[in-house]
Structure formats: structure tokens, C-alpha cells
Amino acid sequence: MIYDNETFFGEYAKMSRSTQGLAGAGEWHQLEGLMPDMAGKAVLDLGCGYGWHCGYALDHGAVRVLGIDASEKMLAAAEQRNPGPTYRLCGLEEYEYPAEQWDAVVSNLVLHYVADLADIFHKIHRTLKPGGVLVFNIEHPVFTAGVREDWIYDREGRPQCWPVDDYYIEGPRQTVFLGCQVEKQHHTLQTIVMGLLKAGFTLEALEEARPSAEMLPLMPEEQKRPMMLLIRGRK
Amino acid sequence: MIYDNETFFGEYAKMSRSTQGLAGAGEWHQLEGLMPDMAGKAVLDLGCGYGWHCGYALDHGAVRVLGIDASEKMLAAAEQRNPGPTYRLCGLEEYEYPAEQWDAVVSNLVLHYVADLADIFHKIHRTLKPGGVLVFNIEHPVFTAGVREDWIYDREGRPQCWPVDDYYIEGPRQTVFLGCQVEKQHHTLQTIVMGLLKAGFTLEALEEARPSAEMLPLMPEEQKRPMMLLIRGRK
Numbered sequence: 001m002i003y004d005n006e007t008f009f010g011e012y013a014k015m016s017r018s019t020q021g022l023a024g025a026g027e028w029h030q031l032e033g034l035m036p037d038m039a040g041k042a043v044l045d046l047g048c049g050y051g052w053h054c055g056y057a058l059d060h061g062a063v064r065v066l067g068i069d070a071s072e073k074m075l076a077a078a079e080q081r082n083p084g085p086t087y088r089l090c091g092l093e094e095y096e097y098p099a100e101q102w103d104a105v106v107s108n109l110v111l112h113y114v115a116d117l118a119d120i121f122h123k124i125h126r127t128l129k130p131g132g133v134l135v136f137n138i139e140h141p142v143f144t145a146g147v148r149e150d151w152i153y154d155r156e157g158r159p160q161c162w163p164v165d166d167y168y169i170e171g172p173r174q175t176v177f178l179g180c181q182v183e184k185q186h187h188t189l190q191t192i193v194m195g196l197l198k199a200g201f202t203l204e205a206l207e208e209a210r211p212s213a214e215m216l217p218l219m220p221e222e223q224k225r226p227m228m229l230l231i232r233g234r235k
Numbered sequence: 236m237i238y239d240n241e242t243f244f245g246e247y248a249k250m251s252r253s254t255q256g257l258a259g260a261g262e263w264h265q266l267e268g269l270m271p272d273m274a275g276k277a278v279l280d281l282g283c284g285y286g287w288h289c290g291y292a293l294d295h296g297a298v299r300v301l302g303i304d305a306s307e308k309m310l311a312a313a314e315q316r317n318p319g320p321t322y323r324l325c326g327l328e329e330y331e332y333p334a335e336q337w338d339a340v341v342s343n344l345v346l347h348y349v350a351d352l353a354d355i356f357h358k359i360h361r362t363l364k365p366g367g368v369l370v371f372n373i374e375h376p377v378f379t380a381g382v383r384e385d386w387i388y389d390r391e392g393r394p395q396c397w398p399v400d401d402y403y404i405e406g407p408r409q410t411v412f413l414g415c416q417v418e419k420q421h422h423t424l425q426t427i428v429m430g431l432l433k434a435g436f437t438l439e440a441l442e443e444a445r446p447s448a449e450m451l452p453l454m455p456e457e458q459k460r461p462m463m464l465l466i467r468g469r470k
Contacts (some may be wrong), residue, residue, distance in 0.1 A: 008298050142377055143461075147396050154386075161382050161398035170456045188461070189424070193441040203438045206428040210403050225380075225399045226423070 002182050003049075003071035011178035013077075013162040021052045021081075026219065027137055027209035027228050031108070034205050034232045036133040038062040041103035044091050044127065044206030045085075046136075051078030054085035057106070068095055097123035105134045109228070112139040112184050115171070117191060121199035128235040134201065140208065141167070144186035144222040151221070162225035192229065201233030237417050238284075238306035246413035248312075256287045256316075261454065262372055262438070262444035262463050266343070269440050269467045271368040273297040276338035279362065280320075281327050281371075282345030286313030289320035292341070303330055332358035340369045344463070347374040347419050350406070352426060356434035363470040369436065375461040377441065379421040384410040386456070397460035427464065436468030 002008050017025035022032070039061035045054045046068025057065045065085035069075050073074050075087045086164035092107075092114055103122050110200060124134055143149065145167045151159035173186045187195075211219055237243050251259035257267070272456075274296035280289045283302025292300045300320035304310050310322045327342075327349055338435035339358050349355050359369055378384065380402045408421045431438060444463035446454050 087392060126402065142399060142402070161400040162402075163387065163396035163398055164460045165396040166458065167377070167397075167460045168443075188443055189464075190441060190443045193438075197438070197440070201430075203432070205432070206425060208403075208423055208425045223401065223403045225402045229424075 002180060003069075004073050005180060008180045008182075009071075009073050011180075015178075017052075017135070019037060020062040021050070022056060022152065025052075026211045026215055026222070027230065029212045030209055031033055031135070031137055031230055034135045034207070034230055035060075035106075036104050036232075038104070039142075042101065043104045043106065044068075045184050046095070046100045046107040046124075047113075048085075049074050049108070050077060051075075051082035051085060051087065051106075053108055054078070054087075055082030057104075058082075059083045064105075064204065068092070068167050070094075083172045092120060093121075097127040099126050100129045101127050103129055103132050105132070105136075106135075107136040109137055109139065111136055111200060112144055112187070115185050117187055121195045121201070125201060130235055133204075133235075134233045134235045135231070137209070137228050138166040138187075138192065140229045141187060141189045141192070142225055143227045144173055144184055146225075149173065149177075149184075159221040159224060189229075192231070196231065196233050201235060202221050203231070204234050205232040206231070207231075225228065238304075239260040239308050242417060243413050243415045243417075244306075244308050246415075250413075252287075253285060256285070257291060260287075260465060261446045261450055261457070262465065263448045265442050265444055266370070266372055266448045266465055269285070269442070270295075270341075271339050271370070271467075272408055277336065278304075278339045278341065279337045281330070281340060281359075282348075283313060283320075283322065283343040284309050284343070286310075286317035286320060286322065288341050288343055289313070289322075290317030292339075293317075293319045297339075301304050303327070305329075329357060330358075332362040334361050335364045336362050338364055338367050340367070340371075342369075344372055344374065345381055347422070350420050352422055353430040353433065356430045356436070360434040360436060360470055365470055366469045368439075369431075369468045369470075370466070372444070372463050372465045373422075373427065374419065374423060375464045376424045376427070377460055378462045379408055379419055381460075384408065384412075384419075394456040394459060424464075425458055427466070431466065436470060438466070439469050440465070440467040442466075 022028045042064040043057040043062045045067040068090040070091035144165045146160040147163040154160040207230040208226040257263045277299040278292040278297045280302040291301040303325040305326035380399045382398040389395040442465040443461040
């Protein structure tokens with residue numbers, strides 16, 4: 001569990017999304033727009049990390065919030081920073097997905113660690129009530145199909161363009177993230193979208209994260225290639 | 236109209252999709268799977284080219300088939316190779332899209348020449364009967380966001396990886412296709428999918444063209460990056 005690695009966890013703690021919460025996440029201004037009404041709802045967060053999205057659900061009127069995560073350190077941070085929801089040490093593959101329990105399932109930047117997306121989508125569909133909503137954010141296929149998930153740089157060391165290779169070869173990709181070797185799963189766009197549709201979801205929104213006008217000057221390279229895919233589906 | 240340019244038209248005529256028709260098109264084995272039942276149906280083909288898809292509709296029982304195209308040369312070729320449907324010299328932006336006229340609208344590799352996709356999707360939605368189907372194939376955003384739409388090559392001159400740049404800057408891209416300067420329109424994935432949903436379509440399928448097992452050895456680089464996006468939406 002890379003998120004329990006000391007070095008990784010220490011570096012993760014320094015990211016703006018960790019120190020500032022949702023406001024420090026470049027994609028939040030879009031992801032928030034996809035969130036369903038939380039008032040009176042039961043909300044499950046798959047891979048809750050620091051618990052920011054669980055806290056958001058609670059703040060917006062959710063009456064039952066469960067965050068699961070496979071990292072003990074993350075859950076300890078969640079209890080501290082976003083107390084209130086129920087947190088449980090459990091991986092996405094281990095959760096039992098009881099039938100028709102949740103009004104909303106949220107998953108932020110976790111599904112690119114999951115090898116069998118179709119299976120997870122089926123289980124999420126099962127655990128949602130009829131009319132329930134799944135909102136997730138996953139690393140974009142253009143990003144996970146990157147060559148060592150890194151730029152081609154110009155002579156001054158600035159990002160020049162983003163190389164894509166072996167797009168149709170799905171499965172594990174070794175990358176370096178926060179100074180650690182991290183294995184992610186590359187899925188094609190077709191696998192993501194058709195996995196969702198075949199599980200029985202209706203696609204309601206598909207967006208590609210791009211920084212807000214205020215954040216763009218701080219990360220101009222984010223104009224060059226899409227890094228995240230934001231999706232809302234309804235049962 | 237580049238398709239009426241002598242050089243371009245001459246080169247286009249040599250492509251396997253021109254000499255062999257649908258069987259010579261690398262994406263047909265997937266596109267055919269998205270085609271709706273044509274029996275007794277009224278079918279509109281936007282940018283019909285040589286008329287292969289119009290011919291297919293007629294062969295599969297369509298009772299009314301109209302192919303429109305902005306190129307005179309293409310329509311002359313269509314009349315010769317796929318006689319039977321009605322062909323009309325008309326661009327996609329000029330067609331009047333009469334309300335609830337068609338059971339199916341097909342468009343193959345044309346929409347990446349259209350600047351305002353949202354507008355065309357609205358018009359297509361209007362001209363479809365309730366329950367009608369739109370099937371289209373458009374150059375993939377990864378492809379149109381390519382740097383000069385070309386590979387980075389290795390020392391032996393073989394395609395190594397596909398560079399992506401300025402992904403979020405939509406609009407015209409100058410490319411070289413069949414020896415001619417051709418202007419295409421780059422749209423993000425979000426623009427394509429949300430354009431469709433906002434026009435009122437339900438997304439039924441989204442696929443990325445990859446060569447069949449027989450064709451792959453002839454075009455191994457097609458494993459490296461996605462070139463086309465195939466979509467089916469229903470009114």
C-alpha cells in the first residue's frame with residue numbers, strides 16, 4: 001500500500017490538495033458541479049483519502065457517510081481533518097457492495113489503481129439505490145498512456161509535449177509519483193465508458209479537468225494534455 | 236473544398252477504403268456493430284463520400300437513403316460505385332435538417348471538419364424521429380491534438396510515440412493528409428460527448444477504433460495511439 005509508505009505519505013501531505021483540501025485541488029471547481037444534491041442522502045466514498053469529499057457530503061446535508069480506504073495513515077488523517085463520517089479500513093476490491101444501500105457513490109482519483117473496472121462498476125451499480133448517482137474522477141487515458149507518465153522537455157527543461165504510447169495495451173504502468181515507484185492501471189476511454197454503460201449506468205456527464213482561470217498561470221502545462229476524466233453516471 | 240482538389244482526390248482514390256470500400260476501412264469491423272437495423276428505415280448520411288455507407292443502408296433494407304456531400308467529385312464517384320441512394324451536393328452546415336425525418340443519421344470521418352459541433356448535434360437531434368439513432372466516427376481528440384498530426388520517429392524512422400500538445404486549445408489545426416495541406420478542427424473529448432448529451436442524445440456506445448487481428452500486422456503503430464472515436468447516440 002503505497003499510501004502507507006512513509007516517504008510517499010510525507011510528500012502527499014505537502015500537496016496543495018492535502019494542505020488546503022478541496023479548494024487546493026485543481027479539478028474541484030469541475031467535480032463539485034457534478035456532485036448530486038446531498039441533503040438527506042446516504043453517501044459512500046470509495047478511496048476517501050483525507051476524507052475531504054466525505055466532509056463535503058456531511059456539510060451538505062448527507063445523513064449517512066461512509067469513507068473506505070486501504071491506507072491506515074490516510075484514515076488516521078481523515079479522522080483528524082474531517083471528523084464525523086464513518087471511516088473504514090477497506091480496499092475497493094474488498095468492500096461488499098450491499099444491494100441498494102447508497103444514494104450516491106463518490107470516488108476521487110482512485111479507480112486508476114483498479115485493474116478490473118467493469119467488475120467495480122457492476123458492484124457500484126448494485127450498491128446504488130435506483131436513481132442513485134456515481135461521480136468519479138480518474139486519471140485520463142491520455143495521462144496513463146504517457147511514456148513513463150512524463151513530458152518531453154525542451155532545451156530549457158520546460159514541458160514541450162506529452163508522448164502517448166501503447167494506448168491499446170491496458171494494464172499496469174510503472175510511474176514515479178511523489179518520489180516513489182507507483183503502479184497504476186491504464187484503461188482506454190472505451191473500457192471506462194463502456195464499462196459504465198454495460199453495468200447499467202446512463203452517462204450524464206463527462207468532463208476533462210482543466211485548471212480554473214486563476215490556477216492556470218501556476219500550471220500552464222495543464223493546457224497541453226488532459227490529466228483527469230470526470231464522470232457522472234446514474235442508475 | 237479539399238476533396239475536389241485533383242491531387243487530393245487522386246490520392247484518396249488509391250486508399251484501401253476507396254478501392255475496397257467498407258472492407259478496406261480499418262474501423263468498419265467496429266462501426267458496423269454500431270449500425271442500427273436498417274430494414275424499412277429512412278437513413279441520412281452526412282458527408283457520404285463514395286457512398287459506401289449509403290449503399291450499405293440500401294443493401295440492408297433501408298427504404299429511403301440520402302447522402303449529402305460538399306464535394307462534386309465525391310458525389311460523382313458515389314453515383315458510379317454505389318448507385319441507388321439519392322445524392323445531393325450540400326455541406327453539413329448548409330443542410331436544412333427538417334424535423335423528425337430520419338430513423339438514422341450516419342456520419343463517417345467528417346465531423347472533425349466541423350467547427351461548431353454543438354450546433355450540428357442539435358440539428359441532427361431535430362431531424363431524427365423519436366428513438367432515432369446517430370452513429371458517427373470522428374478523428375480522436377488524441378489524434379487531432381497531435382503535433383502536426385505526426386509521430387515522433389526513432390532513429391530507424393519508425394513511429395515511436397505520439398506527441399500531444401495544446402489539447403485544450405480547440406479549433407483549426409493545419410495538417411498534411413494525402414500530400415495536401417488540410418485544415419481540421421480539434422475538439423476535446425468533453426466537447427464531443429457533452430455536445431451530444433446537451434443536444435438531448437443518450438449515449439449508447441463509445442468505442443475507439445483499433446485494427447482487427449488481421450489488419451494489425453499491417454499497421455502495428457495503430458496500437459500506439461487512438462485515431463478514431465466511434466459513437467452511437469439515441470434521441
